[in-house]
Amino acid sequence: MSTPTAVDLSVTVGGLRLRNPVMPASGTFAEGLDRVMDFNRLGAIVTKTITRELRTGNPLPRVVERPGSLINAIGIPSKGVAHFIEETLPYYAPYNTPLVVSISAPTAEGFAGLAAELSLPGVAAIEANISCPNIEEDGKAFAMRAETTEKVTRQLRDATKLPLWVKLTPNTGDMPEVARAAEAAGADAVVVANTILSMAIDLKTFKPCLGNIMGGLSGPAIKPIILRHVFQCARAIRIPVIGCGGIATSDDAVEYMLAGASAVQVGTATFVQPAAMTTIIEGLAAFCMHRDIARVAELSGGVVIEEADEPDLAWLNPPT
Numbered sequence: 346m347s348t349p350t351a352v353d354l355s356v357t358v359g360g361l362r363l364r365n366p367v368m369p370a371s372g373t374f375a376e377g378l379d380r381v382m383d384f385n386r387l388g389a390i391v392t393k394t395i396t397r398e399l400r401t402g403n404p405l406p407r408v409v410e411r412p413g414s415l416i417n418a419i420g421i422p423s424k425g426v427a428h429f430i431e432e433t434l435p436y437y438a439p440y441n442t443p444l445v446v447s448i449s450a451p452t453a454e455g456f457a458g459l460a461a462e463l464s465l466p467g468v469a470a471i472e473a474n475i476s477c478p479n480i481e482e483d484g485k486a487f488a489m490r491a492e493t494t495e496k497v498t499r500q501l502r503d504a505t506k507l508p509l510w511v512k513l514t515p516n517t518g519d520m521p522e523v524a525r526a527a528e529a530a531g532a533d534a535v536v537v538a539n540t541i542l543s544m545a546i547d548l549k550t551f552k553p554c555l556g557n558i559m560g561g562l563s564g565p566a567i568k569p570i571i572l573r574h575v576f577q578c579a580r581a582i583r584i585p586v587i588g589c590g591g592i593a594t595s596d597d598a599v600e601y602m603l604a605g606a607s608a609v610q611v612g613t614a615t616f617v618q619p620a621a622m623t624t625i626i627e628g629l630a631a632f633c634m635h636r637d638i639a640r641v642a643e644l645s646g647g648v649v650i651e652e653a654d655e656p657d658l659a660w661l662n663p664p665t
């Protein structure tokens with residue numbers, strides 16, 4: 346199937362104009378995928394999260410499958426910022442697709458320093474993966490609390506003029522509040538979301554399946570949960586929401602956009618079907634053609650909600 350040309354697939358997301366709303370989720374995409382797809386077809390390229398120093402990552406095993414899902418505790422192995430600047434950045438330079446660089450650091454200053462250092466030609470935006478432990482506080486992820494989200498986002502904002510996307514964690518009680526903090530501190534978009542903290546136990550050994558004991562759940566099983574988070578966050582803030590969680594088909598992407606996402610990221614699906622993203626782009630165009638939708642951006646926030654007496658309360662506490 347070739348992409349119909351009558352549909353305008355372009356979207357504007359957090360300071361960037363993208364040819365379509367589909368991009369990889371950080372950590373699930375790498376250079377070698379150029380063997381199965383033309384990177385110039387993607388809306389954007391999002392790199393694996395990089396850290397300043399070399400990091401080896403977590404003990405093995407790092408991945409376990411569960412029905413409709415994957416649990417990973419990779420632990421952000423990183424070749425460091427120097428390798429990224431010398432090798433990775435030049436590799437992507439020939440592509441005509443915005444390069445979004447995902448970064449992580451254990452402190453707010455560390456995040457800001459890395460963002461400043463990576464504000465280079467060829468980098469289109471910074472995605473701050475603030476779902477990592479904040480060692481200055483109590484080791485909880487920055488994005489678990491509004492205050493720490495606001496602090497790190499403000500320092501990032503001061504450190505770079507590039508579009509700043511902040512990737513949130515669903516492992517918090519109140520994502521809309523955290524999203525509001527990111528917006529107040531100057532983020533251009535939020536990514537909703539990283540993986541859901543989870544666990545699996547091996548029934549032969551009675552030991553946890555992962556070397557790290559706990560890991561992040563991803564894949565189709567998490568889609569309804571993250572879709573709900575996207576819906577709530579999109580109503581709480583004015584900056585764009587990029588939806589990420591269990592997207593495997595173009596129908597999934599449409600659902601996310603209807604819930605309020607301006608663009609989507611595809612992660613685990615790429616492990617199952619390496620060309621999933623290009624199939625989703627084609628499917629989005631076909632969906633719009635069939636529904637006579639001229640611009641894919643029109644889907645964003647298009648979910649039809651019947652009027653509720655107390656809509657805010659109804660969204661937070663749905664009847665059981």
Ligand SMILES: Cc1cc2nc3c(=O)[nH]c(=O)nc-3n(C[C@H](O)[C@H](O)[C@H](O)COP(=O)(O)O)c2cc1C
Pocket residue numbers: 370371372373393394415417419421447474512538539540562563564565567589590591592610611612613614
């Ligand atoms: C193997 C693996 C590695 C990941 N590495 C990163 C990472 O380096 N940085 C990051 O922000 N998210 C990382 N993630 C999370 C994904 O970017 C994404 O937020 C999550 O998997 C949910 O999307 P999905 O259900 O489409 O996979 C990783 C996920 C997986 C499965």
